[in-house]
């Protein structure tokens with residue numbers, strides 16, 4: 333991202349009280365757009381995983397803010413020298429860790445405009461377009477996902493917040509007047525699978541239900557929630573005087589991208605009068621692809637759903653979407669009669685009523701740019717390509733004597749491990765941990781690891797617009813070569 337500063341770059345720091353002069357903003361603005369464009373073109377040359385050691389970046393920076401203003405050229409030079417080496421490059425084509433997601437050109441440009449406007453959409457009147465574009469883009473996304481109307485949607489920062497809000501709504505839905513009385517001595521229970529994301533634990537703890545308020549239901553051989561055990565757990569809790577409140581089903585678990593049987597879980601929730609929240613943070617967008625629409629089967633019966641466009645829809649972080657069929661419950665959880673803020677327009681949505689935060693960034697702008705720029709066809713082509721690349725890796729591991737696939741590959745994530753003939757299980761775990769460390773040291777790829785059935789495995793996730801077959805072949809070559817050296 334390095335670039336020479338413009339020849340006229342130096343200046344005396346602005347004295348007085350105004351903003352950066354427009355002329356200076358313009359000059360650095362042009363320069364930074366050029367830098368970002370070049371960064372995206374050349375990101376592959378940097379090591380994908382930052383080589384910084386803990387404390388390196390902090391130690392390179394002053395201990396206090398400057399007493400007087402500094403030159404922009406100097407700030408940018410420090411960015412190049414001190415900050416960039418501490419960046420792990422999520423835009424690098426070899427980034428295949430976690431859920432490997434990029435931003436995108438249109439997403440970055442939308443983010444730039446949102447920063448320029450600095451509009452806060454806490455109320456409809458505090459920026460009508462922030463509220464209404466959020467409504468429009470989320471309705472577009474609803475249609476792309478194949479979900480029926482009516483469905484209320486809002487954008488939050490992360491799936492963790494979305495799930496927290498959904499479970500807060502679930503408490504109101506239970507008609508226990510919790511908004512006013514608190515949880516009190518009532519024993520409530522939320523259920524999710526043993527493979528569910530830790531954000532469910534955090535939400536339940538934050539809502540005051542305690543970690544005992546969450547029950548992890550065991551999974552089957554394909555890592556899906558066992559509904560027979562869910563039913564048994566609910567019956568057992570009811571007999572013990574605990575009120576079953578909600579089930580969180582996962583569509584695309586973080587470890588293995590398994591898909592819980594949402595339809596069966598919906599049957600149980602309807603019978604028991606429980607809220608059903610579906611966590612499809614990563615996998616939900618796969619439903620945009622016609623042959624993958626099935627991943628959201630049954631979700632039309634859920635009370636709420638989270639999908640993260642910042643996970644696999646090319647929207648820069650942060651952009652999580654919370655949908656609910658019960659906006660009244662969400663509002664019951666969060667709305668307060670605040671005279672100072674309430675505005676006279678009838679029939680508008682004031683988004684501050686539907687979550688914890690008052691202020692709201694203009695996040696729908698970048699989502700709008702991405703949906704329009706790529707279009708449904710462009711998005712489908714890209715998601716399909718990522719799934720095709722994942723199949724190449726899965727086939728390679730399947731056919732190899734030394735590697736094996738450890739979970740079904742339905743989407744763009746492959747869970748596999750090195751398991752050559754003759755190694756005992758504890759040695760296999762150690763070998764995989766070592767393999768992961770060495771491969772990530774290469775700087776060419778970044779993979780993550782996880783545990784499946786207690787064993788150390790490797791995860792390769794495709795979700796980056798710059799990842800091509802060449803990068804996937806390189807990852808496989810590195811894995812093979814490194815394994816031979818173990």
Ligand SMILES: *Cc1c(COP(=O)(O)O)cnc(C)c1O
Pocket residue numbers: 431489490491492493529531582584585586611612613614640652
């Ligand atoms: C990543 C992930 C989350 C958390 O997402 P954030 O937006 O980072 O909070 C929750 N659930 C699943 C299944 C995930 O994969």
